[in-house]
Amino acid sequence: MQMVVTSVADVRKEPRSNSELDSQLIYGETVEVVEELGEFSHIIRKNDVEGFVKTTLLGEYSTRKYKLSRQYRNRIMALPFGAYLSEEDIEKFSIPQSFLVDMEKKFNPVDLANRFMGIPYLWGGTSDFGFDCSGFTQRLFRYSGYEIPRNSDQQRDASLNVESLEDAKKGDLVFFKGHVAFYVGRGKIIHANGHYSRITMNDLTDESPYSRSLLNIMEKIGRFPLH
16 A cells, blocks of 8 residues: 655546546545556555556555645645645644644535635546545545545435435535535535636526526435434
8 A cells, every 4th residue: 555645646547647637636645556657656546546646656655643624835845635644744844733633533524615615626636726526525525534436426326315405405415417516505506617617606596597507417416424
């Protein structure tokens, strides 16, 4: 087992730098290296991400005790929200205690969503340098102590079905064709979206052309029980 030793490591579909960005891993996340291919390594993370990462961005695993509650910049690197940290990292990067959360502490993912409003949309992005829709939902669930699949169609299929928007609760996920959003109540969603090229809150009941277009492709409201 190895871990990511840079702020964000791109996961490519093929072992070359100009290959499509499929996903990302952040500092301290662990992977299984299937094969080293020189500049790139073929990696798997818990069967939800598979692809190719630059070998120099991976290093030997050490025990992680904390997760970063918000982005922290220092002279060495900028660490993203959710980075997994050891005691040595805290000293190395001079991270204040106010930025640290115990690894085992759990949250309700949707309660964190508002703080990311305006973060840029990035296809394949899973960090607060840039998110795609399912990278956003998965990252907040993972930080909160719950694992859900990486892609929106996988999240849709793995979630429990909620009959309608009237039955939806804050924290449910609303699935559209090729897209996913957090439901925050009263018809509103928060999501990383290409329409505005950032994370926004939108009201599905406001009769705007964008909201109508989303409702036309809505596939499911899903729920992941939080234990």
